[in-house]
Amino acid sequence: MAKHRGRGVATINYPVGMNLGGDPSQALVHSNPTGKFTVTLSSIDLGQGMKSVTRQICAETLGVPVEDVYVDTADSDTGPHCMGSFASRGTHRVGNAVMQAAREARAVMMEAAAEELEVDPGDLETDGRGSIHVKGAPSRSISVRDVAIAAQFRQGKTISGRGIFLIPLSDVDPETGEMSPATCYAHACLIAEVEVDDETGDVTVLKMTSAYELGRAINPKLVEQQLVGGAWMGMSHALYETPEPYYPDTREGPRDFNEYLMPGPGDICPHDIAVLERPAPDGPYGAKGPGEMCANPVLPAIANAVFAAVGVRIDELPITPEKILRALKARGGAPPHARAR
Amino acid sequence: MLELRKDIFADERDDSLREVGQPTPRQDILGHVTGTSAFYDDHRFANLLHLKILRSPHAHARIRAIDDHAAARAPGVKRIIRAADVPVNLNTLLSLIQFGKDDEPSLASDVVRYKGEPILGIVATSERAASEALNLVRVSYDPLPAVFDVEEALRPGAVSVNATYPKNTFEYYGKYDHQKLRFGDVEAAFGQADKVLEDRYQMSPIEHAPTETNGSIAVPDTNGRFVVYTSTQALFFSLDTAAKINAMPSNQLHFVGGTVGGGFGGKVDTLTEPLAILAARLTGAPVRYRLSRHEEMQFGSPRGAERIYIKDGVMRDGRIIARKVRAYFDSGAYTRLSSYAAVKCAAHIPGPYTIANVHADVFCVFTNRTPATAMRGFGVTALDFALECQMDKDAVAIGMDPLEFRMLNAYRDGDLKAHRREAKNCALIECAQVAAEKANWPLREEFRRMSSRVGRASGRVDAPPPRAPVAQTGAGPFRRPYDRPAASGPVPNEPPPAPPQATPPPAPPPPGATHGARRFSSVFGTRRR
Numbered sequence: 001m002a003k004h005r006g007r008g009v010a011t012i013n014y015p016v017g018m019n020l021g022g023d024p025s026q027a028l029v030h031s032n033p034t035g036k037f038t039v040t041l042s043s044i045d046l047g048q049g050m051k052s053v054t055r056q057i058c059a060e061t062l063g064v065p066v067e068d069v070y071v072d073t074a075d076s077d078t079g080p081h082c083m084g085s086f087a088s089r090g091t092h093r094v095g096n097a098v099m100q101a102a103r104e105a106r107a108v109m110m111e112a113a114a115e116e117l118e119v120d121p122g123d124l125e126t127d128g129r130g131s132i133h134v135k136g137a138p139s140r141s142i143s144v145r146d147v148a149i150a151a152q153f154r155q156g157k158t159i160s161g162r163g164i165f166l167i168p169l170s171d172v173d174p175e176t177g178e179m180s181p182a183t184c185y186a187h188a189c190l191i192a193e194v195e196v197d198d199e200t201g202d203v204t205v206l207k208m209t210s211a212y213e214l215g216r217a218i219n220p221k222l223v224e225q226q227l228v229g230g231a232w233m234g235m236s237h238a239l240y241e242t243p244e245p246y247y248p249d250t251r252e253g254p255r256d257f258n259e260y261l262m263p264g265p266g267d268i269c270p271h272d273i274a275v276l277e278r279p280a281p282d283g284p285y286g287a288k289g290p291g292e293m294c295a296n297p298v299l300p301a302i303a304n305a306v307f308a309a310v311g312v313r314i315d316e317l318p319i320t321p322e323k324i325l326r327a328l329k330a331r332g333g334a335p336p337h338a339r340a341r
Numbered sequence: 342m343l344e345l346r347k348d349i350f351a352d353e354r355d356d357s358l359r360e361v362g363q364p365t366p367r368q369d370i371l372g373h374v375t376g377t378s379a380f381y382d383d384h385r386f387a388n389l390l391h392l393k394i395l396r397s398p399h400a401h402a403r404i405r406a407i408d409d410h411a412a413a414r415a416p417g418v419k420r421i422i423r424a425a426d427v428p429v430n431l432n433t434l435l436s437l438i439q440f441g442k443d444d445e446p447s448l449a450s451d452v453v454r455y456k457g458e459p460i461l462g463i464v465a466t467s468e469r470a471a472s473e474a475l476n477l478v479r480v481s482y483d484p485l486p487a488v489f490d491v492e493e494a495l496r497p498g499a500v501s502v503n504a505t506y507p508k509n510t511f512e513y514y515g516k517y518d519h520q521k522l523r524f525g526d527v528e529a530a531f532g533q534a535d536k537v538l539e540d541r542y543q544m545s546p547i548e549h550a551p552t553e554t555n556g557s558i559a560v561p562d563t564n565g566r567f568v569v570y571t572s573t574q575a576l577f578f579s580l581d582t583a584a585k586i587n588a589m590p591s592n593q594l595h596f597v598g599g600t601v602g603g604g605f606g607g608k609v610d611t612l613t614e615p616l617a618i619l620a621a622r623l624t625g626a627p628v629r630y631r632l633s634r635h636e637e638m639q640f641g642s643p644r645g646a647e648r649i650y651i652k653d654g655v656m657r658d659g660r661i662i663a664r665k666v667r668a669y670f671d672s673g674a675y676t677r678l679s680s681y682a683a684v685k686c687a688a689h690i691p692g693p694y695t696i697a698n699v700h701a702d703v704f705c706v707f708t709n710r711t712p713a714t715a716m717r718g719f720g721v722t723a724l725d726f727a728l729e730c731q732m733d734k735d736a737v738a739i740g741m742d743p744l745e746f747r748m749l750n751a752y753r754d755g756d757l758k759a760h761r762r763e764a765k766n767c768a769l770i771e772c773a774q775v776a777a778e779k780a781n782w783p784l785r786e787e788f789r790r791m792s793s794r795v796g797r798a799s800g801r802v803d804a805p806p807p808r809a810p811v812a813q814t815g816a817g818p819f820r821r822p823y824d825r826p827a828a829s830g831p832v833p834n835e836p837p838p839a840p841p842q843a844t845p846p847p848a849p850p851p852p853g854a855t856h857g858a859r860r861f862s863s864v865f866g867t868r869r870r
Contacts, residue, residue, distance in 0.1 A: 009782070010729035011747045011769055013693035014721060019685035022438065042576045045369065046551075046601035046608070052367040060360040071368060074576050074599020084575025086609055086715055128359040172684065174514035177522035177701070178761040181688035187768040189744075189776040211775035213768035216354070217345065221364035224343040233605075233717065242545035243643055248489040248671075250400065250456065250710065255635045260548060273343045274775045278350040278768045285361045286354060292718045299722070300729030304743065307733065315730060316543040 001199040004334050005206070008304025011189045014293035015182030016280070017089040022169030025089075026080035027097040029058060029105045030160035035130075035148035037062060037105070039071040042079030043094045048291055049222040050090050054098045056218055057284050061102035062109070063126025064144055080162075088289040091218060092184070095284035096165035104161025109144065112151035112159065116142050184280035186288040187213040190231075190297035194305040198334045201321025203239055203306060205269045208298070213276040215288035223275060223290055230294025231271050236262050237295060238302040239319050310334040349771055369600070378600055380553055381570040382631065386560060390419055392620045392630040393471035395461040395478050396640060397453035400709040401487035401500065404451055404460070404480060411477040412463060417470030420624050422462035424450035427619060428588035433676050434610060437581050442512075444505035445675035445712070447586055447615055453482075454502055454674035455711050457640035464620045464628060487709035491648055491669035494706050502674055502707040511672070511680040511705035518704065520687040522666075524759040525698030527654070530663035534654030536738045541650050542727035546643040546671075549716055553602025555641055556631030557613045559621035562595065567618055571598045574608040586615040587622070594618070606715035610642055610677055645679055645713030646671045647686075647723035651731045654698075659741050659749045664691040666701040668724065673712035678719070680705045685720030688760050692728040693769045694750040699759040745788050748773050753793045767793035 017023060028040040039058050045051045051071040059066040073079065082094060107121075113132040114121040117140060125135050126144075133141030151157040170180035190210040196203050208231055217223045240261045243253050254260035279286020299317065307313050311334055312327035328334060347356065356362070372378035409421050424430055424446060431443040449458050461478060465471035488500045494509040501507045510518035531537050557571040573579035576596050584591040601608065613630040620628040632641055647670050654663035668686055672679035683705040690701045718725070736746035751769040758764055770793045777784050 007780070007782070008733065009744050009747070009776075010725070010732075011693065011744075011751070011773055012725050012729065013752075013767075013769060014718070015685070015689070019681065019688055019720070042599070044574050044576060044599050044601055044604070046574060046604040049367055051369055052365065055368050056360045056363065056365055060358055066360050066363075066365055072599075074597065076576055076580050076594070076596040079576070079599075081577050082575075084573075084578050084609060085604065086574055086606055087719070172514075172520075174517060175521060175523065176761070177520065177524075177687050177759075179684075179688060180762055181685065181760060184766055185693075187693070187772045189769070189772040191776055191780040191782060193780075209776055209780035211346075211772040211779070213772050216361065218361050219363065219365055220343060220345060222367070227343070230717070237545070237547050237722075241547045243548050243638060244546050244646070247543075247545055247646055248491075248708070248710075250489060253639055255638055257550075257634070260550065260638060262550070271342075272779055274346050274779060275343060276346050276349050276768060276771055276775060277354060278766060278771075279354050280766055285358065292721075296718050296722050296725040297729070299726040300733070303726070303730050304733040313730070313734070315540060315727075317545040317726065 004196050004198060004309040005193065006196070006305045006308025006310070007191055007193045008301045008306070008308055009189065009191045010297040010300040010304065012293065012297045013185040013187045014088060014296065016092045016184050016186060016288045017167060017182055018083065018087045019181050020170040020172065020179060021167030023083040023087070023089060023093060024164055024166040025082040025093040025097045027094065027101040027163040028080055028160070029098065029101040030158065031105065031109070031148045033148060033152045035068065035143070035145035037064065037069045039069060039098055040079050041071065041073050041082060041094065042076055043073055043082040043090060044085040045073050046085055048085070048090065048226065049219065050085060050094065052222060053091050053218045054094055057095045058098050058102045060285065061099050062106050063128055065128065065130055068130065068144070088292045090291065091287050091289040092283055093165050095287060097163040099163065099284045100165065101161040101163030104163070105159055108151070108157055108159045109147055112155055112157050113142055113147045115155060116147060116150050183282050184215065184288050186215065186290060186293055188293060188297050190301045192298065192301035192305045194302060194309055196306055196309040196324065198310055198328055201324040203319060203324070205235055205302060207269050208271040210271065210297070211274040211276060212290060213278055214290050215280040215283045216277050216286040217275050218285065218287050220275065224273065226290045227273050227294045228271055231298050232263065232268060234295035234298025235302065238299045238317065239263070242318055346775060380600055380602055381558060381572050381598060382556060384558060384570045386558070386627040388626050390464050390466060390620065390624055390626045390628045391468045391471050392462050392464050392617060392628050393468060393475055394459045395475050397449065397456060397458040397460060399453055399482055399484050400456045401485040402453050402482035403485060404449065404453060405483055406481045407461065408479040409461060412474040415470070415474035415477055417466040418463055418474045419466065420464040420620065422448070422464065422616065422620060422623065424448040426623065427586060429586050432582065432586055434582060434678060435681060437578060441676050441680050442505050444503055455709055457711055458674070462616055462620065464624055489708050489710060491671050491706040491708060494708050495704070502709055506707060509707045511676060511683070520683050520703045522687045522690055522699060522701035522759055524761070527663040527665045527698045527700040530698040531654045534662055535657045536655045537652065538655065538731070538734055538738055539650070539652040540731060540734065541648070542730060544647045544723040544726060546646040546713065548638055548643055549605040549607030551603030551605060551607060554632040554634060554637040555608055555612045556629065557617045558627060558629045559617040560627040561621055561625055566593050566595055567621055568595045568597060569614055569618060571596055571614055572601050572608050573598055573611065573614065574601065574604040578609065579611040579614050582611040583614040583618055587618050605717045606719060607641060610714050612641065640711055642673070642677060642712050642714035644716035645673070649723060649727040651727055653731060653735050655735045655739055657739050659739060659746055661694060661696050661735065661750050663698040664696050666690050668701070668703045670703070670705045671710060671713060672705050672707055673710040674707060675712040677712045677714045679713055682715070682720035686724050689721050689724055691759055692725070693752050695752045695756040696750070696759070744773055744777055744782055745784060748788050748791055751793070753795050755795070769793060
């Protein structure tokens with residue numbers, strides 16, 4: 001009886017947005033009278049960071065500090081239509097809508113600033129710190145606050161913008177499946193290292209190493225949150241969870257978290273992540289979206305690592321100790337070369 | 342820990358950004374960590390009523406009679422809601438985008454098709470009063486035979502689950518019981534393959550298990566409007582679904598949400614809003630309908646369980662020349678969103694690899710199980726599990742390193758995918774290289790130097806047979822190493838891709854090709870057939 005170590009790998013890609021498109025999102029951006037901006041959406045923040053990602057995109061596009069932008073989500077009386085927060089579509093679809101709205105608002109802001117400074121709008125740039133100045137002449141400047149006040153009370157301009165992003169719905173050929181499912185794809189490779197106890201059938205995940213290509217990490221901390229959380233979900237799906245342990249038999253379904261098995265803090269392993277950025281031509285600042293894909297490579301990587309460790313293939317999830325022990329018994333034990341040192 | 346590899350693809354990015362790319366703290370973090378963010382259930386109302394649902398104890402049964410007289414007289418009970426009270430009882434979620442037929446009742450009236458199916462609602466002054474009144478309802482059933490296995494459900498003579506789709510499959514394009522994908526000729530390719538491997542994979546259903554269970558509060562407003570506080574993941578999707586079921590103009594509904602305690606796909610189905618609104622209309626009072634943890638676990642829709650068969654034809658030199666997939670999505674008793682996932686699954690086949698011959702049939706199957714729904718990676722997670730386990734077996738069968746085997750077959754810019762679109766903006770190879778480097782996974786030199794950015798016009802074959810010396814074919818077999826930033830202008834080995842008309846295709850299309858592709862792959866050039 002011994003513990004065996006093995007490594008497994010998986011490489012995957014993931015389509016961004018609803019399959020076939022046809023899933024619009026809209027955004028509104030406007031300034032209050034003193035140059036603070038509100039982004040109005042009906043998109044949902046379920047913890048993934050929708051408010052924060054769109055806030056950074058809006059600030060970048062307007063050329064103002066992120067503190068001067070506030071994102072209001074999900075009131076159907078004020079927020080324009082959004083298809084919803086699913087299908088890894090938030091950053092890509094809503095981000096693009098916000099970018100378009102912010103561009104329109106920025107154009108008005110620059111016109112208003114040009115009128116105040118008596119220059120051509122094309123000669124102006126934002127400094128990202130709350131001011132607008134003449135290119136090459138930073139001393140000829142005006143604050144965004146003063147521009148907003150002037151636009152509101154002197155020029156009669158609304159510093160606001162509308163945005164929508166839509167990938168038109170693709171046809172599907174019923175005979176061949178020819179279709180345009182998505183306009184961009186994110187990528188990943190994940191290597192899992194496990195230890196399998198051939199006496200108990202227990203699998204311990206020792207380490208994960210991954211590389212994710214996401215177009216652009218709008219906020220690296222939020223990306224890390226998604227990738228770490230998603231890996232936990234993948235590990236849980238691979239080794240622990242199911243509401244129907246004898247599927248397709250419906251017996252023995254859990255009723256609460258006491259009966260629904262999931263990995264606890266002690267089962268979590270170190271996860272070493274690299275993020276690559278190959279910008280998507282139609283992504284906001286090139287961004288794609290890490291939301292859904294991050295559990296996907298973990299399941300097969302763990303299954304393949306179990307094979308590398310003890311030489312058995314478990315093709316039915318979850319990979320429980322019972323299944324491993326039965327497979328080991330059928331195989332006549334683990335191959336000796338796989339023994340841990 | 343997370344490391345940003347800004348050196349890779351640096352020449353494709355403008356990195357002179359101020360706010361994008363910063364680890365800015367979340368806008369809502371203070372509220373979340375101090376417990377002051379308002380989720381739907383943090384809104385308080387005087388005279389709030391509570392809706393609880395009577396659910397079927399049978400997986401499949403005919404309802405003979407419902408006796409709710411005692412329940413209606415129970416303490417605290419304000420109203421019983423029956424199927425006949427629901428203005429538009431039959432609905433399907435994707436009717437909003439004109440996909441599929443109405444097949445699921447809000448409340449079952451004649452037949453129940455899964456254990457946990459809603460039959461009747463009780464609105465009372467407390468959740469406890471509503472629950473106690475539920476125990477007083479007497480329903481008599483005639484149990485019917487049930488089917489739980491996707492392949493059994495497709496056998497001739499199987500129990501018919503869903504009255505709208507009596508053959509137990511969703512109907513595609515008005516004529517097929519599955520989604521097809523056809524590319525090349527898999528059967529001919531299996532005949533030429535050195536190895537043919539076939540296997541079966543079974544996913545398990547899992548729970549979304551959000552911290553906050555599904556729920557909503559519907560509050561009568563002035564002018565005949567209702568404000569609905571909701572945990573939905575899709576505000577207008579839920580609003581329009583609720584408006585349809587209640588036969589109300591959409592502008593009588595004012596949905597408020599947007600701050601949600603986890604969803605993972607389980608809060609798209611609009612499980613609670615329509616009946617909460619109906620209960621508020623019928624009582625004139627604010628009504629809360631929230632799932633208990635038990636209901637969320639047992640009757641809130643789970644991730645479906647897919648069964649997937651894969652057959653691969655592989656050459657000894659590492660090329661996959663054919664992949665055939667048959668996949669079954671267990672939709673449970675009603676469609677919800679599984680019909681959509683089956684198409685997404687077909688689009689994802691054969692995974693991020695360039696394979697000349699691909700054939701897939703994907704079925705959305707009805708069984709007497711809680712309807713499945715979207716969950717993180719919908720349509721793809723199960724397929725990725727099956728494909729990546731199969732890739733490992735393929736590699737072992739031909740004695741190749743599993744990561745190099747994947748890189749050899751990885752799709753690259755300019756390749757034609759099985760759904761007949763050109764691959765662009767690829768980066769699978771670079772991810773493999775970086776992960777291998779970090780994990781000290783040994784890769785041979787030619788694999789460390791591979792690139793996804795091989796243009797279609799380069800006319801080269803760079804993939805060596807396993808454990809053989811590099812075959813120098815065509816102009817410059819390798820792109821620049823992935824880990825060198827393009828600092829010093831164009832790299833000699835990587836001429837910019839020429840416009841299609843400027844460079845003749847390197848080889849004539851293979852005879853007998855059934856699709857319009859000139860070349861299958863920048864990796865392998867013209868396929869040997």
